[in-house]
Amino acid sequence: MNKEKTAIITGSTRGIGLAIAKQLAEDGFNIVIIGTRQKETYPETFSWFEERKVPMCYIQADVSKTEDRERIVSETIKTFKSIEVLVNNAGVAPNKRKDLLEMEEESFDRLISINTKAPMFLTQLVAKEMIKQKTTNTRKIIFVTSCSTAISSISRGEYCISKAGETMVATLFADRLAKENILVHEVRPGVINTDMTSTVKEKYDEMFSSGVFPIPRWGEPEDVAGVVSALCGDKFTYTTGNYIDVDGGFHIPRL
Numbered sequence: 685m686n687k688e689k690t691a692i693i694t695g696s697t698r699g700i701g702l703a704i705a706k707q708l709a710e711d712g713f714n715i716v717i718i719g720t721r722q723k724e725t726y727p728e729t730f731s732w733f734e735e736r737k738v739p740m741c742y743i744q745a746d747v748s749k750t751e752d753r754e755r756i757v758s759e760t761i762k763t764f765k766s767i768e769v770l771v772n773n774a775g776v777a778p779n780k781r782k783d784l785l786e787m788e789e790e791s792f793d794r795l796i797s798i799n800t801k802a803p804m805f806l807t808q809l810v811a812k813e814m815i816k817q818k819t820t821n822t823r824k825i826i827f828v829t830s831c832s833t834a835i836s837s838i839s840r841g842e843y844c845i846s847k848a849g850e851t852m853v854a855t856l857f858a859d860r861l862a863k864e865n866i867l868v869h870e871v872r873p874g875v876i877n878t879d880m881t882s883t884v885k886e887k888y889d890e891m892f893s894s895g896v897f898p899i900p901r902w903g904e905p906e907d908v909a910g911v912v913s914a915l916c917g918d919k920f921t922y923t924t925g926n927y928i929d930v931d932g933g934f935h936i937p938r939l
Contacts, residue, residue, distance in 0.1 A: 689821075690714040690764040691916070692756065692810070694747050694803075695774030697726045699878035700828060703905030704771055706732060707913045714739040714764045718756060718774065720746055739764070747774050747802040757809045766817050769916050770810045772803035773828040775847075777880050781839040792842040799846035803827060804853045811857065815864050823866045824916050827854040828908065831874045831931045851927070858925030867924040869915045874931025876903040898933030 691708045695701040697719035709715050715738055719726065723742045733740045741763045745752035760767055776798050778791050807825055814823045830847045837844055851870060858868035875881060875888050875897070892900045908930050914920070915928075929935045 689768040690716065690760065690766055691769035691771065692716040692718065692760055692767060693771040693773055694718045694756075694806070696771075697721075697729050699880070700873065700876060700905045700908045701771075701773040702729060703909040704773060704828075704912050707906070707909035708769065708771075708916060709733060709736065709738040709740070711913055711916065713769065713916075716740070716756070716760050716764070717742045718745055718747065720744065747806060748797045750805070753802070753806045753809055756806065757813055761813065766819075767810055767813055767823070768821065769824050769826070770807065771826045771828065771912060771916075772807060772850075774802065775799045775828070775830075777843055778840050784838045784841045787841055792845070795842045795846040796849065799843070800849040800853065803850055807853070807857055811861055811864070811866060814866055820865070822918075822921055825857060825861070825866060825868045826912055826915055827851075827868070827870045828912070829854070829870055829872050829927075831872050831929065831934060833872060834935070854927075855925055862924050867920070869920070869924065870927035871908060871911050871915070872927055872929045872931065872935075873908050874903055874929070874934045876905060876908060876930075878905060896934070897931075898936060898938075901932065903930060903932060 691713040693701050693705045696705040696717045705715050705717055715733065717740065722744060743756050743759050745756050747753060776795060778795065827850055829850050832844045833847045833851045854868055854870040861868055881888060891897060911928050911930050
């Protein structure tokens with residue numbers, strides 16, 4: 685039996701997205717998991733939901749493709765009838781870190797397509813569907829961006845630019861959708877223990893040990909999921925267009 689509220693989480697077969705999906709399942713949502721590979725590729729991902737009898741569906745989709753974004757919305761409505769939450773979490777890093785002077789257009793285009801354009805137009809589709817639902821309930825759209833929206837990293841400039849662009853996408857939708865009773869928030873993770881950061885583990889271990897981070901430890905996907913959970917609940921109903929840093933205090937200017 686389906687519950688009364690449904691959440692779509694992009695990039696949710698692992699890492700931060702999976703942690704968010706699990707947390708929102710515990711919060712009582714139907715869950716729509718989005719990934720790029722066949723469902724059979726992720727047996728451990730789905731066993732958690734099956735064991736707990738969570739109403740859940742999986743949609744194999746590439747969020748950078750128009751037809752796949754449209755299918756995400758149509759299949760969600762077909763399965764669960766409505767959408768109460770969208771979490772734009774899917775994102776990629778450069779395949780190779782290169783100095784800003786060596787950045788390649790192909791890498792730039794890839795990151796803009798997935799990290800900026802995809803959440804822009806998926807949110808557009810979902811927002812239109814939410815407006816059609818004619819409900820008095822407050823709906824939420826969350827953008828999971830990065831501390832790199834505001835911090836320079838010259839070895840992966842395309843990532844910083846793509847995430848800074850996503851921040852503006854979140855701001856624009858917060859402005860446009862407030863009158864529709866749809867609240868939009870941004871969550872900015874810092875250094876989180878995921879596949880994306882595993883290739884630079886030594887660098888960040890050194891930063892933690894040297895005191896760069898006020899909270900001197902790796903962030904975990906569950907740290908991000910807890911913040912998303914709070915924003916998707918009923919405690920933040922008179923605020924929109926804000927962001928929350930989940931970065932161990934890294935954003936604090938320090939002498």
